[in-house]
Structures are given as C-alpha cells and as structure tokens.
Amino acid sequence: MRILNASGCLDALTAPDVARSLDAFVSKTVTPLPREGNAPVRIAETDVGMLNSIGLANPGRDAFVAEALPRLRALGVPVWISVGGFAAHEYAETCAALDDVTIELNLSCPNVEEAADTAAAIVAACRALTNLPLYAKLSPANSDIAEVARAVQGAGADGLSLVNTMRGTALDEETLEPRLGTWSGGLSGPALKPVALAAVYACWRATRMPIVGMGGVMTGRDALELVAVGAQDVALGTVLFRDPEAPQRVRAELAAEVAALGVADVDDVHGVAHEGGLSARLSLTR
Ligand SMILES: Cc1cc2nc3c(=O)[nH]c(=O)nc-3n(C[C@H](O)[C@H](O)[C@H](O)COP(=O)(O)O)c2cc1C
Numbered sequence: 642m643r644i645l646n647a648s649g650c651l652d653a654l655t656a657p658d659v660a661r662s663l664d665a666f667v668s669k670t671v672t673p674l675p676r677e678g679n680a681p682v683r684i685a686e687t688d689v690g691m692l693n694s695i696g697l698a699n700p701g702r703d704a705f706v707a708e709a710l711p712r713l714r715a716l717g718v719p720v721w722i723s724v725g726g727f728a729a730h731e732y733a734e735t736c737a738a739l740d741d742v743t744i745e746l747n748l749s750c751p752n753v754e755e756a757a758d759t760a761a762a763i764v765a766a767c768r769a770l771t772n773l774p775l776y777a778k779l780s781p782a783n784s785d786i787a788e789v790a791r792a793v794q795g796a797g798a799d800g801l802s803l804v805n806t807m808r809g810t811a812l813d814e815e816t817l818e819p820r821l822g823t824w825s826g827g828l829s830g831p832a833l834k835p836v837a838l839a840a841v842y843a844c845w846r847a848t849r850m851p852i853v854g855m856g857g858v859m860t861g862r863d864a865l866e867l868v869a870v871g872a873q874d875v876a877l878g879t880v881l882f883r884d885p886e887a888p889q890r891v892r893a894e895l896a897a898e899v900a901a902l903g904v905a906d907v908d909d910v911h912g913v914a915h916e917g918g919l920s921a922r923l924s925l926t927r
Pocket residue numbers: 647648649650669670691693695697723747778804805806827828829830831833855856857858876877878879880
C-alpha cells in the first residue's frame with residue numbers, strides 16, 4: 642500500500658519535505674488554460690470537515706509543464722498529474738503533453754457532467770492519446786458510482802481515485818450569510834469518510850480495479866478501513882493542512898493497527914470487508 646497526498650492538498654514546491662515523505666506526489670488539477678480560481682472566501686472550517694471553493698486555480702498546462710513539472714520531478718518521488726478540463730479533447734490534449742507520470746483524470750471539474758457516458762468518453766479520448774497509467778477520479782455525488790466505475794473501466798482506465806469532495810454550505814454564525822464567496826464548496830475531511838468507504842466498497846465490488854482511497858483519512862485506522870473495503874493505496878487530503886507529518890504518523894499507526902490484528906502486512910487486509918471480514922480470511926490462511 643502506498644500513501645499519496647490528495648490532489649490540491651499539498652504544494653510540493655513549498656513543502657518538499659512533506660512531499661518526500663509520500664510514496665507519490667499528486668499535483669493540483671491542471672487545466673489547459675490558467676485559472677485564477679474563485680473569489681474569496683475560499684476555505685471554511687466546519688465541525689465535521691472543511692469546505693473549499695478554490696475553483697481549480699492553476700497556472701495552466703503550458704506553464705505547468707515548462708516550469709512546475711521539472712521541479713516536481715527533481716523531488717525524487719513518483720509524480721502523478723491531476724488533469725482537468727471542460728471537454729474530452731481538453732483532457733486528452735493535456736495527457737498527450739505528459740510523459741513519465743501517472744495521470745489522474747479529475748472527472749469532477751465544473752461544467753463537466755459526470756454521467757457514466759461522459760466520464761467514459763473523456764477516458765476513451767485520453768486513452769487514445771497516451772499509454773501512461775490513467776486513474777479516473779470520481780465524485781461520490783453520483784447516484785450510481787459503480788456504474789461510472791464500470792464505464793471508465795470499459796473505456797480503458799487503469800485505476801480509480803475515490804472520492805472527490807461533496808457539495809456543502811456553511812453559514813456565518815451572526816449574519817447567517819454563506820461563508821464562502823461562492824456560497825457552496827467541496828466538503829472534505831471526517832464527514833466524508835463513510836461516503837468514501839461506501840464508494841470504494843461499491844467500485845471494488847463492481848470492477849476489482851486498483852483504487853486510491855481518500856476522504857476523511859485522519860488516522861491509520863481510517864486508512865486500514867479503506868484498504869479493507871478495497872483500496873490498494875490511500876491518499877491524505879484535509880489532514881495535511883492540520884498535520885504536515887501525517888504521512889509518517891498514519892504509516893506508524895497503520896503498522897500498529899496491522900500488528901494488533903495479527904496480520905503480517907496491511908495488504909493482507911485488502912478487500913477483506915467483502916469476504917466475511919478478517920476472521921474469515923485468517924481462518925483460510927492459517
Ligand atoms: C483545498 C482543497 C483543494 C482541492 N483541490 C483539488 C483539485 O485540484 N483536484 C482534485 O481532484 N481534488 C481536489 N480536492 C479534493 C481532494 O483531492 C480529496 O478528493 C478530498 O479532499 C477528500 O479527501 P480528504 O477528506 O482527505 O480531504 C481538493 C480538496 C481540498 C480540501
């Protein structure tokens with residue numbers, strides 16, 4: 642199992658040591674043209690997690706490939722590039738401009754419908770222009786995420802990243818106005834964990850694809866549970882804003898959890914929630 646950061650939750654160039662503590666670094670979503678992102682306020686904390694309305698602020702594909710990417714490669718960790726766009730050809734053109742990275746297609750971009758056929762069309766367009774590993778990142782807001790997962794698998798995706806944020810709103814205590822400039826934003830953090838567990842469970846059952854599980858992972862126990870429902874790897878998002886040492890901490894906590902369960906390695910727990918739980922698997926292997 643590898644520990645990655647969730648896209649948009651770590652700036653590797655300002656925090657290179659945190660990036661080096663990961664098994665791979667995932668970039669913020671890159672779009673064809675530069676984007677300034679949404680008007681402030683763009684972050685709001687709530688009791689159960691965080692809301693953000695960053696709006697995919699990024700320097701655009703050409704500047705990213707020319708300036709940021711060489712510096713990211715120099716960090717010495719495998720690099721994943723999160724690719725976004727507003728039409729299938731935009732995603733595909735960015736994929737064609739990349740080399741020697743893993744690609745994560747952010748299929749939850751504004752104005753991109755995440756219906757199964759749209760998601761599959763984007764993946765197919767990218768698959769036609771690149772041989773690089775392609776992960777499709779899906780939103781849990783879809784009413785049937787397993788159907789989308791099957792569709793992107795059929796279109797040539799190699800893996801899934803699950804999950805992106807869900808839409809939420811927080812109000813100012815006194816004025817009762819929305820706290821975010823865009824009134825709503827993406828909800829991440831602890832509130833998302835049960836949603837992520839359900840999405841990974843459903844998509845693993847439907848596809849058996851490699852899955853990067855994310856959503857509310859704060860502890861090694863959270864990571865363990867994502868692996869149990871079918872995640873092969875786990876990504877840390879919101880927790881990195883609070884605890885930049887979370888990669889080492891989660892790894893250590895995970896090792897302790899695994900030891901307490903009496904299994905040799907976290908990979909021995911992979912998918913165990915689908916097979917009658919841990920005791921059923923252990924009775925098979927002992
Ligand atoms: C501030 C912020 C920025 C984000 N930017 C992106 C992004 O650019 N692309 C993307 O695919 N997901 C983005 N996400 C979503 C995360 O990658 C992740 O899917 C989500 O936060 C759930 O994980 P978490 O609960 O551990 O934070 C962002 C999340 C946050 C909090």
